[in-house]
Amino acid sequence: MEYGEFPLSDKEFSRIRERVYRIAGISLSDAKRTLVISRLSKLVRALGLTGFSAYVDYLEARGNADDDQNFVNALTTNLTRFFREDHHFDHLVAHVGELMENRPRVRGGRPRLRIWSAGCSTGQEPYTIALCLLDAFPELKRWDFRILATDIDSNVVAKAATGVYPVSELNGLSRERVALFEKAGPDTIRIPAAARQTIAFKLLNLIGPWPVKGPFDAIFCRNVAIYFDKPTQGVLFNRLGQVLAPGGFLYIGHSENLQAVSSGFRLVGKTVYQRKAVSDARDAA
Numbered sequence: 020m021e022y023g024e025f026p027l028s029d030k031e032f033s034r035i036r037e038r039v040y041r042i043a044g045i046s047l048s049d050a051k052r053t054l055v056i057s058r059l060s061k062l063v064r065a066l067g068l069t070g071f072s073a074y075v076d077y078l079e080a081r082g083n084a085d086d087d088q089n090f091v092n093a094l095t096t097n098l099t100r101f102f103r104e105d106h107h108f109d110h111l112v113a114h115v116g117e118l119m120e121n122r123p124r125v126r127g128g129r130p131r132l133r134i135w136s137a138g139c140s141t142g143q144e145p146y147t148i149a150l151c152l153l154d155a156f157p158e159l160k161r162w163d164f165r166i167l168a169t170d171i172d173s174n175v176v177a178k179a180a181t182g183v184y185p186v187s188e189l190n191g192l193s194r195e196r197v198a199l200f201e202k203a204g205p206d207t208i209r210i211p212a213a214a215r216q217t218i219a220f221k222l223l224n225l226i227g228p229w230p231v232k233g234p235f236d237a238i239f240c241r242n243v244a245i246y247f248d249k250p251t252q253g254v255l256f257n258r259l260g261q262v263l264a265p266g267g268f269l270y271i272g273h274s275e276n277l278q279a280v281s282s283g284f285r286l287v288g289k290t291v292y293q294r295k296a297v298s299d300a301r302d303a304a
């Protein structure tokens with residue numbers, strides 16, 4: 020244990036596990052004990068409490084919405100990067116292109132394209148989507164093209180909305196990809212305004228109510244469901260299927276799959292699924 024950390028008994032660990040599962044759907048394995056101690060000790064200390072029992076008692080009896088938010092923020096894992104699992108962006112560009120050619124022009128209105136980055140962390144995923152699509156299809160600037168980017172962690176949503184990152188975030192990217200970003204300062208880069216303007220960042224708990232307007236043409240929900248158990252994953256992916264347009268694409272993380280989790284999709288690429296048409300889903304049932 021590091022200096023300033025509190026000891027965590029089995030009982031305290033199971034109370035914390037139960038609470039984060041109930042609030043956020045996150046299943047903490049035994050391997051996460053050290054992480055729980057290091058991340059939550061700071062909150063316990065800031066509240067002037069004596070340890071984890073007192074902390075959970077406090078959350079249960081007197082904690083407010085900010086305390087719950089801080090608790091969840093501390094226990095999420097937010098690892099992400101620009102162009103992570105980049106074959107998904109190539110697939111999207113290829114298929115949105117087909118979709119754009121076929122989409123009827125709405126009389127008096129602009130053609131519509133909607134994408135959801137569900138579990139967007141600090142924003143690299145939705146910004147990569149926007150940068151790739153605007154680069155491949157500059158005409159999207161005249162479309163009703165919007166990306167909804169949501170996360171349960173208020174700190175990452177706030178950081179994402181700034182659109183500014185350390186230049187080190189571009190390490191390992193090709194010259195063409197680096198050219199999609201703007202220089203902001205000596206050590207920082209900025210997402211160009213055209214890409215920023217397509218994205219709305221919002222706080223949203225995927226296991227709570229969804230105030231979202233579908234249908235979406237594509238949903239990215241990558242490296243989020245790995246923190247959930249199978250029943251929670253099943254509910255999540257079935258709900259995502261309901262807000263995805265028939266034929267729309269669902270992109271999931273490289274270590275995730277929908278086998279035995281949801282039957283409303285067909286696998287069409289490496290961790291790329293397509294929502295079945297209503298009639299296909301009925302035939303398969």
Ligand SMILES: C[S@@+](CC[C@H](N)C(=O)[O-])C[C@H]1O[C@@H](n2cnc3c(N)ncnc32)[C@H](O)[C@@H]1O
Pocket residue numbers: 042043044045095096097098099100103137138139140141144169170171172175223224225226240241242243246272
């Ligand atoms: C590892 S990051 C993945 C980021 C990005 N999708 C990617 O693949 O690079 C997982 C994100 O899921 C979010 N998350 C976890 N539980 C959530 C929930 N119940 N509702 C919404 N977001 C959640 C976390 O806050 C975290 O930012």
